[in-house]
Amino acid sequence: MILFIKLFLAHLLGDFIWQPNSWVADKEIKKHKSVYLYIHILLHGVLAAVLVGKISFIPYAILIAVTHGVVDLIKLNFQKKKTKRTWFVVDQIAHILILIGVTLLYENKTIINFWQHNAFWILLTGVLLISKPTSIFIKTIISIWAPESKNSHQDNSLIAAGNYIGILERLFVFGFILTGHFEAIGFLLAAKSIFRFGDLKEAKDRKLTEYVMIGTLISFGIAIIAGLLVQALLLQLP
Structure with a gap:
């Protein structure tokens, strides 16, 4: 090493x-x-x-x-x-x-066959679950509440930035749960709320606020459930 x-x-x-x-x-x-x-x-x-x-x-x-x-x-x-x-x-x-x-x-060593260990498959499945599949699931679920765009302020955002932010936040939550740092989840949620406050304040749209809150809570919820399930499965391994 x-x-x-x-x-x-x-x-x-x-x-x-x-x-x-x-x-x-x-x-x-x-x-x-x-x-x-x-x-x-x-x-x-x-x-x-x-x-x-x-x-x-x-x-x-x-x-x-x-x-x-x-x-x-x-x-x-x-x-x-x-x-x-x-x-x-x-x-x-x-x-x-x-x-x-x-x-x-x-060092005359060989590469460890990670795929022969059950923990590898459990972790891989958990990580993949909270990435793009969860993004698609959340987008589909909350699409019925998607507010109509009344201005062009969204045009200034980065391409697919919201999608990547969602995946990253879920990966962070997933990692925090597996390492036992539940308090960090609250910090992450608070940090996102602070950064989002400016956009929501400028929008002055209650529907947009509710839309963002629903998406965020579903995202965090899925990440927490996935982390707890993976943690439970890892504890069952011999």
């Missing part, structure tokens, strides 16, 4: 802390012809080797540097202006998976 932490620290330093925006811009323009790309690759290898601090790890540090460069080159050549965010996520996931693989390889 400590080896992965050191490698992850090296990744954070190399990819974010010690990589100026000028390097990133130069790489995006010149791609494989950018000298900063190779400095960046070398930096990752050196950081990995130095932070681990073992001569025997040097070949693995070289492996990290080379694979990091390959992943970066793939991203630089395939990403477009509209897909930068997607490629950023894919790029970071690939780097982390490589670090995990190198850690297991160096």
